Amino acid sequence: MHPKALLKEAAALLEQVLRFDHPADAVVARHFRDQKSLGPRERGVLADTVFRVLRQRTLLEWQAKAAKNPEGMDGSDCPMPRKLALLAFAGDDATLQAGVSEAEWAWLAKARALAQPESLPADRPELVHNLPAWLADALTEQLGAEGFTALAKALMDNAPLDLRVNLIKQKKREPVLAALADMGWEASPTPYAPLGIRLSKKRNVNRFPVFTEGGVEVQDEGSQLLCLLLDARRQHMVVDFCAGAGGKTLAIGGAMRDGGRLYAFDTSAHRLDALKPRLARSGLSNVHTMVLNNEHDQRLRKLEGKMDRVLVDAPCSGLGTLRRNPDLKWRQTPETVAAQAQLQTSILESAARLLKPGGRLVYATCSLLRTENEDVAEAFSAAHAKDFSAMPALEALRAAKVPTPEVLCTGGNAGHLYLRLWPHQHSTDGFFAAVWQKK
Structure with a gap:
């Protein structure tokens, strides 16, 4: 594709994404389905450009406005999506220069110079952290200024690609690491999750035979650790209450060695449908899916008091996944977060009724915010002090043989109550x- 056409395509895609009507990855995927002529290289450049803009939107928009319009061009000639595409273009500069006019190239040099640390206004910290004010304030309150600065910097990076060894197909992690090395892929054991593998860079795992044969699944190390808290065993009856596409369901089923009975519930048939091919590849036969009308579905009554383990991986703001989904910081608001917290409490209350005496309940989110995390957990503990006792996450992680689990925990009198x-x-x-x- 000619550089001019590629830049035009990038601006058009950005215009769609920045409406924030739908998740960015879904918009990009739909665009690629519609534009079948795009090759792998063009798709890679377009996707990387979009996500660079989403990560640095505040800074890039300030640069675009501060540099004013290219000489001899008005806003209609070079609208904001095109300016953002030029500033965040993920291809090389030779390609970029071949796709712009002389005026745009001169403008780009001026706009880039504005991003130097000495050029940024001291009273505009949002140009550095690139987070909405409400979120920056909440995280600073939780972490302090130094911790917030470190977090904001980390959120600008790409997330690593982690794999989990499937115990139904592979008994140990080492043979998988050896197979990856044979392919020339650099990989290492994850530092905490005992079945995790971290690739040094993003790879197309569909090319990896052990993946296509079900020996590994893609799963972030943090998600793997959540499943270990459950301590699901072969003889147990277990519920994954908000299963979604089933990443944690598969990890739990593997821990159960395909024994017992594992229910995967969700209110979305579409999400549960995505679990089916993954189940077939995994070799699990103990998983039973059910589409719920809501968290109070009447069919749940027949399971009350019967479950050994229940996981509530609750719907949440998803702000813990900003490295993967940077559009979420622009799509979420304090109001949506508050609404999520109400739903999380309702789901947790309903799921807790399924447990038998002695059973274990795990509540989890992929959120950074106390509103969706500690506040929900503390309210549940206070409301159910007669029926449920809080268990330190440190204790569960030690039992699962997680190395140095104390660095993963916080909260409570000893600082070990929650996984954080x-x-x-x-x-x-x-x-x-x-x-x-x-x-």
Whole structure:
């Protein structure tokens, strides 16, 4: 594709994404389905350009406005999506220069110079952290100024690609690492999750035979650790209450060695449909899916008091996944977060009824915010003090033989009550989890 056409395509795609009507990855995927003539290289450049803009939107828009319009051109000749595409273009400069006019090239040099640290206004910290004010304030309150700065910097990076060894197909991690090395892929064991593997860079795992044969699944290390908190075993009856596409369902089923009975619930048939091919590849036969009308579906009554383990991986703001989904910081608001917290409480209350005495309940989110995490967990503990006792996450992680689990935990009198994962501290997505045992 000619550079001029590629830049035009990037601006058109950005214009769609920046409406924020739908998740960015869905908009990009739909655009690629519609534009079948785009090759792998063009798709890579377009996707990387879009996500660079989403990560640095505040800074890039300020640069675009501060540099004014290219000489001899008005706003209609070079609208904001095109300016952003030029500033964030993921291809090389030779391609970029071949696709712009002389005026645009001169403008780009001026706009780029504005991004130098000495050129940024001291009273505009948002140009550095690129987060909406409400979110920056909330995270600063939680982490302090130094911790917030480290987190904001980490959120600008790409997330690593982690794999989980499937115990149904592979008994140990080492043979998989050896197979990756044979392919020339650099990989290492994840520092905490005992079945995790981290690739040094993004790869097309569909080319990896062990993946196509079901020996590994793509799963962030933090997500793997959440599943370990559950301590699901071969003889148990287990519910993954908000299963989605089933990443955690597959990890739990593997821990159960395909024994017992594992229910995967969700209110979206579309999401559960995405689990089917993954189930077939995994070799699991103990998983039973059910589409719920809502968290109070009447069919749940027949399961009340019967479950050994229940995982509530609750719907949330998803702000712990900003390295993967940077559009979320522009699509979420304090109001949407508050609404999520109400839903999370309702789901947790309903799911807790399924446990038998002695059963274990795990509440988890991929949010960074206390509103969706500690506040929900503390309210549940207070409301159910007679029926449930809080279990330190540290205790569950030690039982799962997780190395140095104390660095993964926070909260409570001893600082070990909750699992709390941060991108800048643990190189995982942002996760939270609380654990209870039914008395």
